[in-house]
Amino acid sequence: MSILNKFHHTNPTEELLYKALNADENTETDTIIKLLETALQSISGKMPKRVSKMVFPATILLADQYIKVNNLQKARDTYEAALSLAKTDMDKMRVHESIGKMNYLLNDFEKSASHYLKSLHYAAKYTPKDAIKNVHSHLLHQLGHVLLDNHRSVTEEQKKQADEFQKYLLNQPNSYNLTKLNFYRDIGMDWWKEFHLFNQ
Structure with missing residues (x-):
C-alpha cells in the first residue's frame, strides 16, 4: 500500500x-x-x-x-x-451527572446521590463557592429530588411531583411544577454544604 x-x-x-x-x-x-x-x-x-x-x-x-x-x-x-x-474534569462532571440521573430513574437513590456529589465535586473545581448555587442549579435541583423523593417524610403531593420530574428528565410530556425548582435546589445545596464538599 x-x-x-x-x-x-x-x-x-x-x-x-x-x-x-x-x-x-x-x-x-x-x-x-x-x-x-x-x-x-x-x-x-x-x-x-x-x-x-x-x-x-x-x-x-x-x-x-x-x-x-x-x-x-x-x-x-x-x-x-x-x-x-472521560479525560477532562468537565467530561467527568457531565458523565457523573448522567449516571446519577439514570440511577435516580432506576430508583437506586444511594448510587444516584453518590454520582451527583461527584459531579458537583468536579463542578466546584471551576466555580467560585458563592456561585455554585446559581451556576450548577440544575445539579443541586436533581440532587434535591434524589434526597427528598426517597425520604420517609415525602408527602403525596411530592410523590406526584417525583413522578412528573421523572417524565421531565426523560423529555416526556409532564406537568412538573417548575416553581418548585428552588425548593429542591436548596435541599441539594444544604446537603452539599453539610458534607463539606466545598473544602475538598
Whole structure:
C-alpha cells in the first residue's frame, strides 16, 4: 500500500463511528444504536488518534440513544463505560451527572446521590463557592429530588411531583411544577454544604 493510499484508508470501525456521529436528525434511533454498537464492539488494539478521539463521544451518544428507546439500564451501563474514557474534569462532571440521573430513574437513590456529589465535586473545581448555587442549579435541583423523593417524610403531593420530574428528565410530556425548582435546589445545596464538599 502506498503512503498516500495508507493515509486515505479508513478502517471499518472508523467508518461506522463517523457515520453514526454524523447521522442526521431523520436517522432512526435503532439504526444509530446498531451502528454504534457494531463500531464500539469492533475496537481492538491500537487505533489512530483520530479514531480514538471518536470513542468517548460515540459512547455518550450510544447511551443517549438507549434513553430514547427507554432502555435505562443499558444507558446507565454505557455511561459507566464512558466514565473510564472521560479525560477532562468537565467530561467527568457531565458523565457523573448522567449516571446519577439514570440511577435516580432506576430508583437506586444511594448510587444516584453518590454520582451527583461527584459531579458537583468536579463542578466546584471551576466555580467560585458563592456561585455554585446559581451556576450548577440544575445539579443541586436533581440532587434535591434524589434526597427528598426517597425520604420517609415525602408527602403525596411530592410523590406526584417525583413522578412528573421523572417524565421531565426523560423529555416526556409532564406537568412538573417548575416553581418548585428552588425548593429542591436548596435541599441539594444544604446537603452539599453539610458534607463539606466545598473544602475538598
